[in-house]
Amino acid sequence: MAEENKVRLHGMWASPFVMLVKLTLEIKGMQYEYVEEDLVNKSLVLLKYNPIHKKVPVLVVNGKPLVESLIILEHIDETWKSGPRFLPEDPYEKAQLRFWCSFVHKQVFETMMLVLTSDGEEQEKAAKEFFERLSTLEEEIKNIFPEGIQVIDQKNVGLLDLVVVTTLSHYKAQEEYLGLKLIDPEMTPLLFSWLTALLELPLVKEALPHHEMVVGFLKYLRRETLKSTSA
Ligand SMILES: N[C@@H](CCC(=O)N[C@@H](CS)C(=O)NCC(=O)O)C(=O)O
Secondary structure, three states: EEEEEEHHEOOOOOHHHHHHHHHHHOOOOOOEEEEOOOOOOOOHHHHHHOOOOOOOEEEEEOOOEOHHHHHHHHHHHOOOOOOOOOOOHHHHHHHHHHHHHHHHHHHHHHHHHHHHHOOOHHHHHHHHHHHHHHHHHHHHHHHHOOOOOOOHHHHHOOOHHHHHHHHOHHOOOOOOOOOOOOOOOOHHHHHHHHHHHHOOOHHHHOOOOOOOHHHHHHHHHHHHHHHHOOO
16 A cells, blocks of 8 residues: 555444444545554553544544544545545535534434433433434434435445444444333334434444444443442
């Protein structure tokens, strides 16, 4: 590989943001090196490349770091134009797409994390808010797919497809572990069908970690978060 094309991704296997960048690199057909980070003992390299947020993913291209998954994605899309494009040319469409990607990453992801790491009344409140946000997304899906969910294939997968599938990819393991329905086919039928179709894409299936690993990670996450919030 020529030096000017050296790409390295610092990530953590369970992170939806890392999975998003991985899928993008793979769809673009890019060669890259992957470095698994231990987020409990962050490496000096991670701290050097992302001193402000200290989070993964970090993409290092020719020695230059990029952080924040959606920013990384736009950079990849604009730099490697040869593969499929993830962002539309039209400025208004692009702005709308950015809005909905950010809505899923912030509003949906954050309330989902609260549901996964709380108990009792706090969990009920978080779940209510999470379902409200999913209903907002469901309304937008009606605009995106006015004729119902289209057949999605790997070659025409878009940015919002990738953001939705990576953010919600662990939902079955989460439902099983918590004994809670998170993606309800009756409450949000379009989201359920969209997600089901996306999870069937071969590239997505291959990228998903094993169910048991996700359940093990959830146990750990709940235990550590509940311990720190009750201290
Ligand atoms: N907005 C960031 C979120 C990244 C993020 O939250 N990464 C988590 C893993 S899922 C992380 O590195 N956490 C380490 C920490 O918070 O110390 C992005 O889109 O890249």
